[in-house]
Amino acid sequence: MLRRQTLDLCERSLTSRLAARRALHASCTRGQSSTSSSTPGEHNPSSSLSSNGSSSAFPDSRASAGGEGTTHFGYQDVPLSSKVDLVRGVFSSVASSYDVMNDAMSVGVHRLWKDHFVAELNPRGGIKCLDVAGGTGDIGLRLLDHAREKHSDRQTQVTLLDINPSMLRAGQRRLAKTMYWNTDQLRFALGNAEDLRLHLDSPPPKSPLSAFAASPNKPKLPPLEHLEIEDESVDLYTIAFGIRNCTHIDKVLKEAHRVLKPGGVFACLEFGKVNVPGLSDLYRAYSHAVLPSLGAVLASDRASYQYLVESIERFPTQPDFARMVAQAGFHLPGSPQAERWGLPAYPEQRSWDGDESVNGAWEDLSFGIATIWKGMKL
Numbered sequence: 001m002l003r004r005q006t007l008d009l010c011e012r013s014l015t016s017r018l019a020a021r022r023a024l025h026a027s028c029t030r031g032q033s034s035t036s037s038s039t040p041g042e043h044n045p046s047s048s049l050s051s052n053g054s055s056s057a058f059p060d061s062r063a064s065a066g067g068e069g070t071t072h073f074g075y076q077d078v079p080l081s082s083k084v085d086l087v088r089g090v091f092s093s094v095a096s097s098y099d100v101m102n103d104a105m106s107v108g109v110h111r112l113w114k115d116h117f118v119a120e121l122n123p124r125g126g127i128k129c130l131d132v133a134g135g136t137g138d139i140g141l142r143l144l145d146h147a148r149e150k151h152s153d154r155q156t157q158v159t160l161l162d163i164n165p166s167m168l169r170a171g172q173r174r175l176a177k178t179m180y181w182n183t184d185q186l187r188f189a190l191g192n193a194e195d196l197r198l199h200l201d202s203p204p205p206k207s208p209l210s211a212f213a214a215s216p217n218k219p220k221l222p223p224l225e226h227l228e229i230e231d232e233s234v235d236l237y238t239i240a241f242g243i244r245n246c247t248h249i250d251k252v253l254k255e256a257h258r259v260l261k262p263g264g265v266f267a268c269l270e271f272g273k274v275n276v277p278g279l280s281d282l283y284r285a286y287s288h289a290v291l292p293s294l295g296a297v298l299a300s301d302r303a304s305y306q307y308l309v310e311s312i313e314r315f316p317t318q319p320d321f322a323r324m325v326a327q328a329g330f331h332l333p334g335s336p337q338a339e340r341w342g343l344p345a346y347p348e349q350r351s352w353d354g355d356e357s358v359n360g361a362w363e364d365l366s367f368g369i370a371t372i373w374k375g376m377k378l
């Protein structure tokens, strides 16, 4: 019985890995034709927000003639309904090596970006934070540490929500070693950023025994929760390096707006577009040459890291994403309303495409390799 369950689990995880690999392999052979119309990494103006502000032209979801719409998974086009499983396959595959790989790929710089992201948000005062696509807890832990260290605040709460049980389990194992474990400051929820009311199926425990086997190195992990995130229940919504993996970015933003209280802040840290011409070529060459190879060597998983590189290139430009945030109903930094409520403009950045309505709306880190966007719900 035990053996059968273990085999089932192995098979399931292998299947998701293989599905992701097969899809990625297909992208290598099929992708040449599907990407020939636009150079990967280049912004395709026809696929960004239309000038009348409608999001239907956003490349994330396109209707295919006479059938289900398609979306991108890295460089390849896939049916809309399959992207979520493909992405889940990638993160199931990388979960155990995720933290090591993050350090290796960014030479540790991702830590500085995340420190800065959280320091600027300055969580305090017993607020409720929702860290969506929270993964292994990098942002959640920083939010709690910041509130405690800078403001002696042990009331601020963080819910770490992710679609992938393997990533959340890795987060639980890590956070079990902190003082927040087993307190009401910290919760782990399985959920989809696109619908924060949805109940997802949790995987069964690895074996009937493993749920009870606790030791300092192998703490007992509680079941992942199913939470319906209610309207206007959250003070701070964060999403770091997660939104580009979602099928419908507009739905994610709409959900963020729904769950935030009036006066609440949406904050997104994501890969941006490098804003220095020579450097952007160098960065692109580095991403394509080095990252998949690092994935192959350190995590025995070239395909997942190839997907990560491609997904970064497919993400909208800084002004395009700022417009999407505004379109979801948020007030952007730089707007008089947001400023009045304490969300000042980022002074050093100007819109690249002449759209002054998004001036001051985002902050580039490391020349735009990463970018912070914020919005305020009023």
Ligand SMILES: C[S@@+](CC[C@H](N)C(=O)[O-])C[C@H]1O[C@@H](n2cnc3c(N)ncnc32)[C@H](O)[C@@H]1O
Binding pocket: 087, 088, 091, 132, 133, 134, 135, 136, 137, 138, 139, 161, 162, 163, 164, 167, 191, 192, 193, 194, 239, 240, 241, 242, 243, 245, 246, 247
């Ligand atoms: C690159 S990791 C980022 C993790 C963490 N936020 C960090 O900064 O280290 C992306 C995470 O997004 C999660 N994810 C992808 N699609 C999602 C969705 N639709 N809803 C919730 N989480 C999602 C993945 O499972 C993964 O844990």
